[in-house]
Amino acid sequence: MENSKEITIYDIARSLELHPSTVSKALSGDPAISKKTKKRILETAAEMGYRSNLFARNLRQQNSLTIGVIAYELNSSFTTPMLSGIETVANEAGYGIILTDSSRSSQKEAANAQNLFQRRVDGMIVVLAPETDSFEHFRPFIERRIPMIFLDTEAPFPESMSVMIDNFQCGLMVTRHLLGQGCRRIVHLTPDHQQSIYGQRYKGYREALEEQNIVFEDGLLVVAGGSEEASEKAAKKYFR
Structure with missing residues (x-):
């Protein structure tokens, strides 16, 4: 039957006939341990299947x-x-x-x-x-x-x-772009135009419309869920 016992620094120390503190220092990279001794310890640890208990060490620190x-x-x-x-x-x-x-x-x-x-x-x-x-x-x-x-x-x-990104500028720039392409009835699709980031995008959208003296139409504000599927469903329903 395969041995499932967790290997410890004491097992490595007994195998090499060293003090456990020497093994511990070598495994933690202590420069006080010579390169030759450190090499022996690291090789033996790997051969024996030693796993460093990082959780316990970090918990102490x-x-x-x-x-x-x-x-x-x-x-x-x-x-x-x-x-x-x-x-x-x-x-x-x-x-x-x-x-x-x-x-x-x-x-x-x-x-x-x-x-x-x-x-x-x-x-x-x-x-x-x-x-x-x-x-x-x-x-x-x-x-x-x-x-x-x-x-x-x-x-x-x-x-x-x-x-964060500048969500107001995002809404402003993308609406200006569409207006520059000749669009005049631009739908604003959003999960929630009251929530912070979505609200800022909505304000940018409205600002761009006002710059061109375009009257906002309530029907062009479409509130849908935040997922891609919900947005796609809302868009298809609106344009069919």
């Missing part, structure tokens, strides 16, 4: 070297490259990420936040679910002074940060 990420969907033209960038930069800094998907549900978002808090992440990056209207599930992070960054939305806490 009061950090986990992990960043929690909550996104409302993982497979989209917006989130996929963003998540790739987060992982690349985190890895370069020696951090791992724990990625969670709220599936556009504020309830699942809250459950993910609690799970990440229990895992003692060192920081949080959040893309809020469209339906989120309460931020209390993030308060434990704020109280513990765990850094939080909210993407594409205004930070709900003074202690947190936001990374």
Whole structure:
């Protein structure tokens, strides 16, 4: 039967007839251990199947070297490259990420936040679910002074940060472009024109219309769900 016992530094020390503290220092890269001894220890550790208990070590050092990420969907033209960038930069800094998907549900978002808090992440990056209207599930992070960054939305806490684009300019520029192409009846399709980021895009749209003295038509504002499927369904219904 295959031995499933976890190999420890004491097993390596007995095998090499060294003191456990010497093995521990070598495995942690302590320069006080000679290169020759360190090489012997690392080779033996690999042969015996030793696995470093990073969680226990980091717990003693009061950090986990992990960043929690909550996104409302993982497979989209917006989130996929963003998540790739987060992982690349985190890895370069020696951090791992724990990625969670709220599936556009504020309830699942809250459950993910609690799970990440229990895992003692060192920081949080959040893309809020469209339906989120309460931020209390993030308060434990704020109280513990765990850094939080909210993407594409205004930070709900003074202690947190936001990374956003200029949504007003986006709405303004895209509407100006269509007007420049000769369009005069331009539909504004949005998940919610009252919510912060969508509201700013809507204001940009209205501003562009006013610049050309075009009277806004209530029927040209179409409010649909935030998913691609919901937007496509709303557009087909409007234009059929």
